[in-house]
Each structure stands twice: as structure tokens, then as C-alpha cells.
Amino acid sequence: MRQLPIVFKRQLASYASSPSTYLSVAAFLVLCAALGLHANHWMERNSSDLQAFFELHPWLYLLLIPILSTQLWADERDTSFADTMNTLPVTTVERVIGKFMAAWVVCGIALLLNFPLVIAVNYLGMADNIAITSQFLASWLLAGSYLSVGCFVCALAHQRLAILLLTLGLLLTVSGLSSILDALEHQAPLWVVDSLISLDPIFRFSTMDSGKLTLHDSLYFISMILAFLSATTITLNYKHS
Amino acid sequence: MIEISNLTKYLGRKQIISNFSFSAQAQECVGVFGKSGAGKTTLLSLIAGAIKPTSGQINIQGFNTQTHSLQARKAIGYQPQGGLSHPQMTVKNLLNFIAAIRGFRGAEKRSQVGMAAARLELLPVLNCPIDLLSLGVKRRVAIAQAILHSPSVLLLDEPTEGLCPAQRLKFRGLIQSLTEDMTVIIASRHYGELADICTRALVIANGNLMADASLSELQRSSRHFRAVTLAADSPLDLLAMAVIPGVAGIEEDRDTPGTVTVLAMPGHSIFPSINALIAHRGWNITALNLEPGRLDDVVHHLSQEASS
Numbered sequence: 445m446r447q448l449p450i451v452f453k454r455q456l457a458s459y460a461s462s463p464s465t466y467l468s469v470a471a472f473l474v475l476c477a478a479l480g481l482h483a484n485h486w487m488e489r490n491s492s493d494l495q496a497f498f499e500l501h502p503w504l505y506l507l508l509i510p511i512l513s514t515q516l517w518a519d520e521r522d523t524s525f526a527d528t529m530n531t532l533p534v535t536t537v538e539r540v541i542g543k544f545m546a547a548w549v550v551c552g553i554a555l556l557l558n559f560p561l562v563i564a565v566n567y568l569g570m571a572d573n574i575a576i577t578s579q580f581l582a583s584w585l586l587a588g589s590y591l592s593v594g595c596f597v598c599a600l601a602h603q604r605l606a607i608l609l610l611t612l613g614l615l616l617t618v619s620g621l622s623s624i625l626d627a628l629e630h631q632a633p634l635w636v637v638d639s640l641i642s643l644d645p646i647f648r649f650s651t652m653d654s655g656k657l658t659l660h661d662s663l664y665f666i667s668m669i670l671a672f673l674s675a676t677t678i679t680l681n682y683k684h685s
Numbered sequence: 686m687i688e689i690s691n692l693t694k695y696l697g698r699k700q701i702i703s704n705f706s707f708s709a710q711a712q713e714c715v716g717v718f719g720k721s722g723a724g725k726t727t728l729l730s731l732i733a734g735a736i737k738p739t740s741g742q743i744n745i746q747g748f749n750t751q752t753h754s755l756q757a758r759k760a761i762g763y764q765p766q767g768g769l770s771h772p773q774m775t776v777k778n779l780l781n782f783i784a785a786i787r788g789f790r791g792a793e794k795r796s797q798v799g800m801a802a803a804r805l806e807l808l809p810v811l812n813c814p815i816d817l818l819s820l821g822v823k824r825r826v827a828i829a830q831a832i833l834h835s836p837s838v839l840l841l842d843e844p845t846e847g848l849c850p851a852q853r854l855k856f857r858g859l860i861q862s863l864t865e866d867m868t869v870i871i872a873s874r875h876y877g878e879l880a881d882i883c884t885r886a887l888v889i890a891n892g893n894l895m896a897d898a899s900l901s902e903l904q905r906s907s908r909h910f911r912a913v914t915l916a917a918d919s920p921l922d923l924l925a926m927a928v929i930p931g932v933a934g935i936e937e938d939r940d941t942p943g944t945v946t947v948l949a950m951p952g953h954s955i956f957p958s959i960n961a962l963i964a965h966r967g968w969n970i971t972a973l974n975l976e977p978g979r980l981d982d983v984v985h986h987l988s989q990e991a992s993s
Binding site: 527 | 761768769787
């Protein structure tokens, strides 16, 4: 894993030099603030945490994550550069994790840029900062799991538009899983519905975004990240052979 | 240095490389010659580790590219066909990135990047985005990244394509100096340009190794070996040349009127007789060459042999 920091730094520099990163982060922040304040009436809730904002994140990530995902392997779309990378003493695992970590850090920065909300809630004198920290962590874990899905899609598709649409479609399906489960409630056996509910990331996130960060739910997201990153590595190694 | 045994590569159902074996030692410059689609690029990609073989072994400095791929990759420098491109990076950023991956840090990294850039005359374009550079410069960037860690084995895929004649001349000098330190393998369709650089040639056709010999041996097997090419302002008496003992035939160059090549039978030297004929007839000859043999002729012949 000695080359991981080099890949990570290179990918971070790639995000920093791309206007689409700034645009997508800005759109995420503006929508987060606007929808939280106006649509979810945060001020009227008189809440001590930022649940009104965080409960929107699974939907707002549908905007941010696909755009970040399309940039993950963008530099290796050029076959000569990809061929050169394949001949360098760097493993596929290092490349996958390095790139994923850089994208996850960008998501973390986008989340941290919500700090005016934290200041506001503290200024109003009703802040539960432990719950807010848990909400931030939960949202970051959700972003990581969504990004790992995007990373896997990048390993399958080459076209930027295909990656964007596939990631968006997959995340939309995941986000809409609870609605599908509601529809299935009376048709499918209870154990099937229960099993699917336990796999639903939105359901997991909804238990965490209230400020209760449990090891059980955190491990769910971490295992999802690991599963998709492993799938990405296997797919890339298969393609390489 | 490099040992390849029974290398085979299938892409889908198509066999690209078939049971290929050869070895190369240090300070050897090996030319891999063949027509377009013969399997040259695939062979280089397999040696470089960019793709994995279907079967067979590749050992670089004793390291198997399958089982000890990282160690093998450290010993290799690879210039991909068509040069190197990147949507965002400048030449300097790319060389710095590759140098960091190659394990160089701080002042050592700066010095290695500086040396490679100076050797390939990239210093004026060091801060230019690679995507904006011409194909020839992109190819030089690709060569620079391949040599910046002074590899034991340097793999070059069509390195002279897109270079102007002056750059080709400089490139020849560069390869000759690199061959003093490493094994150089050059895949090319431009055999003539590399004839005086390579110490050995592999001729590949349809993924099969058709010949593994020194350049002089290959040239000897050409039908143009010891042929005499002459050019004159006035029409030449072809019949007079055809009756010279040892003449196998006469070829007229359709592209340059007035130029003919007189082919020699194997084991015959016709140059003195043609010289004597020119002196006797008083022809005004503008060019007279004794041919060492044409590589493109040999490669063409071997490629036809492979496909028949």
C-alpha cells in the first residue's frame, strides 16, 4: 500500500482542477440549505440537531455522487495512459482505494462546508453537538457507500454519460427501495420484506440521521463500501487479464 | 535479462500470439518487426505486464511477470504506441507522478525528471498540458516517462512514428546511448530506419515468430542482397545489364524514373561488372549503391509465408 498516498494525492489534485467538482459541491450545498430551511421548515421544528437537513442527503447525493464518480477513472479513459498505469509498480487495489478515498474526502469537504448550519444552531442555543457529529458521520458513511457503487459502475462502463446514468439509476433504485417495499408489504412474505428492509441503506440512514450512530449500522455501510470496492478490484483485474 | 517461453495470447477466440519464445540479454537492442496487426503491440504489452498471457512464461531479470509482477514492473520502462496523453496534467506533473510511483522522492525525483526531460528535449514544454502537444512531442513524453527510472528493459512501440527526420536522427543517437545501459526492444513497421540501431531482429507474422536473427543475416536473406541500384539522367541499356553473369533480374523504380535495381543471384557479386559496364559505356550515373539487403522485403516475404 506504499503507492496509495500517491494515487490519492493525484486523484485529489484531479478533483481540485475540475470545474465540475466545484459546481456539484456548490449545488449540493445550496440545495441542502434551501431545502432544509424552506421545504423541511427547520426553524419551525425547534430542533436541537440538523435532522431536517440530513434527511435530505440521500436524495442530494444523487446529484453529487454520480458527478464525482464520472471523474474517478476519467484520466484512464485514454488507452495509452491506462496501458502505462498497468505497467507501473502499483496494484489495482492501491489504485481503487486511492481514487475512492480522494472522492470520499471531497464528499467530506462538501459536508464540512455545511458548518454555517452548525454555527447557526449553536448560536440559537439549542445545539446537541454530539447528535450533529453523529449525523455528519452517518451522512459521510452513506456518501462512501454510494461512491463505492459509483466506483464499481466506473469499472463496468467507459463512457462518461453511461457512468453518470448508470450510477444515478442505481442510486435512484436504492433510494426508492423503501417505496417498493411499501408496495410489496402485502404481496411478498414478511421475511422477504424484513430482509430487504435490513438491506435498505435509506432505512439504515434514517435510524442514524436522528443522531444515534450505532456500530451495527456503521458496519453495514463499511461492509457495503468494502464489498463494492472488492467487486471493482475484481472487475478491473478481470478486464486487465 | 528477458526470457519468454511458449507465450500464447488469445483475445476472445482469436489467437494473437502463438507459442512465442525468445530471450534477450543486457545491452542488446532487439527490433520486433512485422506488418500492421502482426501482434507486435500485444507482445510488448504482454512483456510490460499491461495484459496477462493466456499461457506461457515471461521472466524479467528472473522475476515472473505473473507471480512477481511488481518486481518485474520495476525493471521495465514502457512507451505505449501513439504517445502519452492526459486530459489535465502538464508534462511536468505527469513525469513527477510517474517518478513518485517509481519510488523517487524530493531532490532525487526532481533530478530524475529533469534528466529524462532534458534527454528528450522536453524542457521547453515542461509546463504545457499534454493534451495540447503534437503527436511527436507526446511520443517523446512517453519515452521520457519510460526511461526516467533507468529501467533494465526498455520497451518502445513505434517510437519513430510522427517524428520529423531531424528528431529521428537524434532518436537514433538516444537509443544507441540507452542500449549501453539496458536491453531495448523496439516494435516497428519502419524497419529501414532501425536497421543500423538494432543488433538483432525478431520478425513476427500472425502472432508467430518467423525469424530471430541478426540484422545482417536477415538482410542476406533478402532478394536485394548485393543488388546494385543506379540512377541516371539518360535512359540505361537494360539489356546490357541483364546479360552480365550473375544478374538475376532488373527492377525499374516506378516512383523515380531513371532508377533501376539490378538483382544478383545468390553467391554472385555483380557490382564490379556493373561498374565496368558504366565506365565502358560512359553513362552519366547520378547514384550508384550496393544494397545490403532490404528488411521490408524479408518481412513481407515472411508475412506471406505465415499467412499461406
